[in-house]
Amino acid sequence: MKKINKNSLNGFINYGIVIAAFVVLQLLLNRGALSNSLQSLLVPTCCYIVMAVSLNLTVGILGELSLGHAGFMSLGAFSGITAAIALQGLIPSPALRLAAALLVGGLVGAIGGVIIGVPVLRLRGDYLAIVTLAFGEIIKNVIMVLYIGVDEKGLHVAMSEAGLHLAEGGVTIVKGPMGAVNVPKLASFTAGFLLILVTLLVVQNLVSSRSGRAIMALRDNRIAAESVGINVTKYKLMAFVTSAALAGAAGALFGLNYSSTVSSKFDFNTSILVLVFVVLGGLGSIRGSVIAAALLYVLPELLRQFKLAEYRMLIYAIILILVMLCTNNPMLKQLMDNTIGKFKKQPAAAEKGGAQ
Amino acid sequence: MKNRVLALTMAAAMTAGLLSGCGGGSATTPAPAQSKGAASGAVTVKVGGIGPITGDLAQYGTATQWGAQVAVDEINALGGPITLDFTYEDDTGVADTAVSAYNSLKDWAKDAPLVIYGTTTTAPCVAVAAETYADRYFQLTPSASSPDVTANKDNAFQMCFTDPGQGVAAANYLKDNGLGTKIGVIYNNGDAYSTGIADAFLAEAKNLGLDVVATQTYPSDTTTDYTVQLNACKDAGADLLFLPIYYTPASLILAQAKQMSYAPIFFGGDGMDGMLDMEGFDKSLAEGLMLMTPFNASATDSRTTTFVDSYKKLSGGVLPNQFAADGYDCMYAIYEACCKIDGIADMDHEQLCDALIALFTGGSFTVDGLTGSSMTWLESGEISKAPVVVKVVNGVYENA
Numbered sequence: 001m002k003k004i005n006k007n008s009l010n011g012f013i014n015y016g017i018v019i020a021a022f023v024v025l026q027l028l029l030n031r032g033a034l035s036n037s038l039q040s041l042l043v044p045t046c047c048y049i050v051m052a053v054s055l056n057l058t059v060g061i062l063g064e065l066s067l068g069h070a071g072f073m074s075l076g077a078f079s080g081i082t083a084a085i086a087l088q089g090l091i092p093s094p095a096l097r098l099a100a101a102l103l104v105g106g107l108v109g110a111i112g113g114v115i116i117g118v119p120v121l122r123l124r125g126d127y128l129a130i131v132t133l134a135f136g137e138i139i140k141n142v143i144m145v146l147y148i149g150v151d152e153k154g155l156h157v158a159m160s161e162a163g164l165h166l167a168e169g170g171v172t173i174v175k176g177p178m179g180a181v182n183v184p185k186l187a188s189f190t191a192g193f194l195l196i197l198v199t200l201l202v203v204q205n206l207v208s209s210r211s212g213r214a215i216m217a218l219r220d221n222r223i224a225a226e227s228v229g230i231n232v233t234k235y236k237l238m239a240f241v242t243s244a245a246l247a248g249a250a251g252a253l254f255g256l257n258y259s260s261t262v263s264s265k266f267d268f269n270t271s272i273l274v275l276v277f278v279v280l281g282g283l284g285s286i287r288g289s290v291i292a293a294a295l296l297y298v299l300p301e302l303l304r305q306f307k308l309a310e311y312r313m314l315i316y317a318i319i320l321i322l323v324m325l326c327t328n329n330p331m332l333k334q335l336m337d338n339t340i341g342k343f344k345k346q347p348a349a350a351e352k353g354g355a356q
Numbered sequence: 357m358k359n360r361v362l363a364l365t366m367a368a369a370m371t372a373g374l375l376s377g378c379g380g381g382s383a384t385t386p387a388p389a390q391s392k393g394a395a396s397g398a399v400t401v402k403v404g405g406i407g408p409i410t411g412d413l414a415q416y417g418t419a420t421q422w423g424a425q426v427a428v429d430e431i432n433a434l435g436g437p438i439t440l441d442f443t444y445e446d447d448t449g450v451a452d453t454a455v456s457a458y459n460s461l462k463d464w465a466k467d468a469p470l471v472i473y474g475t476t477t478t479a480p481c482v483a484v485a486a487e488t489y490a491d492r493y494f495q496l497t498p499s500a501s502s503p504d505v506t507a508n509k510d511n512a513f514q515m516c517f518t519d520p521g522q523g524v525a526a527a528n529y530l531k532d533n534g535l536g537t538k539i540g541v542i543y544n545n546g547d548a549y550s551t552g553i554a555d556a557f558l559a560e561a562k563n564l565g566l567d568v569v570a571t572q573t574y575p576s577d578t579t580t581d582y583t584v585q586l587n588a589c590k591d592a593g594a595d596l597l598f599l600p601i602y603y604t605p606a607s608l609i610l611a612q613a614k615q616m617s618y619a620p621i622f623f624g625g626d627g628m629d630g631m632l633d634m635e636g637f638d639k640s641l642a643e644g645l646m647l648m649t650p651f652n653a654s655a656t657d658s659r660t661t662t663f664v665d666s667y668k669k670l671s672g673g674v675l676p677n678q679f680a681a682d683g684y685d686c687m688y689a690i691y692e693a694c695c696k697i698d699g700i701a702d703m704d705h706e707q708l709c710d711a712l713i714a715l716f717t718g719g720s721f722t723v724d725g726l727t728g729s730s731m732t733w734l735e736s737g738e739i740s741k742a743p744v745v746v747k748v749v750n751g752v753y754e755n756a
Contacts (some may be wrong), residue, residue, distance in 0.1 A: 141575060144546045160421035161555065175731050178548040181482050181504045202371030217619070260450050260504070262479040265450060301456050304445065310445060313410045 007332040011204040014287050018200065019098035023191045029189070029197070032239030037180045037301060045297050046192025047073075047254040050199045052277040052293035053286055053304040054246035056202050059275065060284035061212070063219030064121070065129040071242040074266035075112045076105030080142055080178045080252025081261065085173050086160075088184075098186040101193065101256060102249045104107060109248015112139075113241040124222075136271050141264035148174040179262030180255065187257035195253055199246050206242060215239050255352050280323050296320070364608055371641045384616040391492035399650070400699045401459065401694050401708075402441045402468050403428070403687070404461030406612045407476030407486060414619040416679050417446070419695075420498045423680030426666045427687030437594045440687065447480050454480030458487055468707040469691055471496070471698060475680070478502045478548050485512040488722050492706040493711065496690060498682035502548055506737030511709055513737045515689070515718055515727070517650070519552025520623050525743045526598065526648060527560035535646075536596025540581070540589030543600050544608065545573040553600035553625050577602055582609045586618060588616045596621040597631070603631035610641040626650065632751060648743050650727035651681035652753045660726055685725030692723055 028034045037161045037164065049075060058066045083104035084097055091097045120131045140353050147163065151170030158164045159170060175181045204210050214235045217225040227233055255261045274293075279293030300316045366407060405424055407417030421444045428442040445461055447454035454475050461470065472488050475481040481500030485490045489509040497505060498515045501522070506512045513748075516689040517525070532538055539561065543554035554571075563569050569592040572585035584611065594645055597620045599606050613619070621644065628647040632639055653664055653675050663684060668675040676684075691710075694700055697711045713723050722730045728741030747756040 007700050036462040037456060039458050040459040141546070144575070160550070176548075177546050178502060179479060182486075182508070185486070254452075258481035258483045260451055260453060260479055262451065264546075265452070265479075285477065302458065304457070333541050 002117035005127075007208045010287070011200070011208070014200055014204065014290065015197065015288065018193070018196055018290065019070060020134050022189075025189070032048065037304070039070065041298055041301055041303065042189040043187045043192050043257045044254060045294055046189070046196055047250045047257075048274065048277065048297045049196050049290050049293045051205055051247055051274045052281065052289040052334070053196075053199050054243045055241040055252070055274050056278045056281070056284065056286060056289045057206070057239055057246075059278055060289075061207055061219065062215055062236060064236070064240070065125070066243075067129050067238075067268070067271050067275065068116075068132035068134070069243075069247055070140075070268070070270035071132075071136035072109045072112055072247035073254065073270070074136075074143060074263055076109045076248030076251030077250075077255030077261055077266065078146075078148075078174055079108035079182060079248070080105035080149055081183050081255045082150075082155070082173050084184060084186055084256055085171065087306035094186050095191075096187075098191055098253075098256060101186065102191075102252045105252025105255075106245040108251035109213075109251065110245035110269050112248070113244025114237070117240040117244070118233075121233065121240060124179040124187075133271075135266060138265050140267055143174070144177050146174055147176055170200070177262070178262055179265075181218075181260045183256060183259050183261065185257060187253050192253060195249060198292040200290075201250075202242060202246065206239070207286075211235060211238060260343075276320060277283070280320070280327065291333050342346060357470050358539065360670075361362050378505060393547065395585050398437055399440050399694075400439050400441050400468070401690070401700065402448055402465045402470045402500075403443075403465065403473050403690060404470055405442065405444040405456075406447050406454055406457045406461070406472070406474035406480070407444065409446045410512065411448040411450035413477055416499065417476045418747070419476070419679035420683035421679055422670045423498070423676060423683030424473060425670060425740055426663060426680075427684040427691075429666070430501070431687060431691045436691075436695060438691055438700070440691060442687075443599075447475055447477075449477045449480065449725075451480045451483035455487055456486050457483045462491070462493075463658045465705070465733065467704065469681075469709070473499060473683075473686055473690070473713070474498070474581065478505065481505045485509050488512065492709045494705075494709040496686050497681050498686045499546070501637070502552055504740070510713055510717075514739050515686050516739070517626070517741075518738055519549055520556035521738065522648060522743070523553040523556030523600065525559065526561045526600070526623065526625065527557050527564055529565060529586075529743075530596070530623070530650070530661050531564045534596075535623070536566075537592045538567050538592065538594060539596050539751070540570040540572070540594030541568060541598045541600075542574070542585045542589065544575070544577060544605065547577065547601075548577045548589075549627060554598075557598060557725075574605070577605050579605060580608060582612050585609075586613050586616060589620070590616070590618045593616070594620055596623060600625045600627070602627040603629070607631055607634060607637055609643070611638075614641060614703065621646065622666050626638050626678055632753075633675050633677075639748075642748045642751075645748045646745055646756055647748075648745050649678050649753075651676075651678040652746060652755075653677070653681075654752045663726060674699055681726040685723065685727050685731070688725055689723045689731075693721065696721070719724060 016244060055069045056062055079218060080101040084101040087097055087100055114303055116135050120128060123131060145159055147161050149164040149166045149172040151167040153167060156164045156166060214230045217230060218232060218235055277293040278289055281288030287314045294349050303315055305313045364644055405421060406412050407420050409417040409421060428440045432439045443464060445457035447457045470493060472493050474497055475484050476499050478500045481497050485495055485505055489511050495512045501516045503520060503521045506514060513527050541554055545551035570589045572588050574585060587594050597621060606624060624647040626649045629649040631642055632750045664676055667680055693715050695716055716733045717735050731739055731741040733739055745756045746753040
């Protein structure tokens, strides 16, 4: 009983952090205290937080290494964009259209998750990593030759622009290697915030549910879990598809924040970036993922202020390596603890003043 | 001979352009490089550049950065009524980073009039142009060549040819000069630039009745084996290969075609520019290669040689390519346009944007630069300048 209370308390703290951050940022926004640069980072940061939390479900909680998370983001982005443009006439309200696009993005992400999950989750460890890596690249290359257009008859999909056979007044939404262009900018910070809340709600409730315990049992000892009658495929798929759906929704929000999106954006590097957020935030720690994603996504942009130009990304990489080392190396950890301890102790000792 | 005459007229036109440009006679009296206050009442216009200076595409971003820097240094040394305050932000060639870079430029400029120069690559440029359109900043890109960059945006202008424009020009050139009876096309269908040119070329070739016997694609510029595509073209009997691709894959295609002793005429777009300066490239492979490029670094007119010298100082010996030259021309276009506008000092970016749009689309505004003389802009934001076809002879460009 106590254990469950602790879990839900942890969950509530996470909601609290996110809501507090949103309120503070929103206040700053209204007072015009946020620079343009930070304002433009709000929505993508929300997307990457959702990406990190959802990947944490696969990597940290299910315990399977996935290197193709950006593939689901890509599926969500392009399907979300397509939905947002195709539904222009049906749903005039931008907020509702955004919600519909996020749903479509999440749904397509989930379908992708099922398609890839059913055969692939039979594999374990390195094999799963390799297949998900290939999946991400396949998605990228398929979208690169995909043309999607819409006219009054509905959606058209082809492998070349001429092959679309659009009627008069039809719009090409996705143009192969040019990606999606002239995308309406529907995304907003509030939408990003709500998506993070929904993600936390879904992931935290899943984790603390009976199914979540089954998933974690699979991670800790598959054979033991199977021996007590846990359906391996069902629970693995449950975690994997939930993760894919959330990534799809994040992708849709991301796609609708920019006027153009190309499929090469969602490549191996993006998958690894999200994995870095998850690993540095701590495997299995939802709060860690949220904080790591927010800080590490904003960091390279903050480094712009120190006129370093070409060294910016190098410094970013060095910081990542240092964080990785400091959080994992016991000696450095000890050193850090000691130095921080010293700094903490000194003022306290001064206050006590000769009590020793 | 033809080359020399052209070079002379270009040089004359450029000098005339310089002198007749703003600042008048001050061009002849060298002013100190930092002319802040040197010319009394000089107005500073902020120019914020965006492009990839790290990552896979860094070579293009640094070229546009250095090319523009050369022009900015020259302009500020002129002591004219306008000085440019130039900074450059990295976008790593990615759209979302480019939008962040653009926003940090807005922070940098604060309330001063700001003109956006960039972005270098197409996909980020489309994203940034949508933002500048909404925020009303004037934007001039040196090298983002898709028509999507300027479509439905009155504030976005290009210094380079559009991709379809280049494809159409290539088809017309082949038709007019009777080059090639059977044409093969190899392009990168994973790349917007390559696909854009190839699609327009194929459509125009159909209109003109050119005989395209083979159309081959490859998925990415990291591909290293092109023998399948070359064999298909060879089997179809193509005697001219149109390659609207970048120079790295093109150099491999040239080498592999030679290995299989297949020697059609090779014809490329401006992405081929830079091949001759590739490290370890056997220049004899490119002998006879024809390409459309607006800039020739081995030209002998004084403006080009000065540019090449200053550029090499900045780049540590690397020769400028057309990206650099387009960047150089962008700065002069911005400078000369700003000189023609009264009261810039009191303008915000929005008024400056509207004034520049009116000037660029007004019809009477022309710029002479390294990549063309009397360049003008269409209402759509596309540039109008004459395409130049060069041929590689003895390892250097010669006007074809």
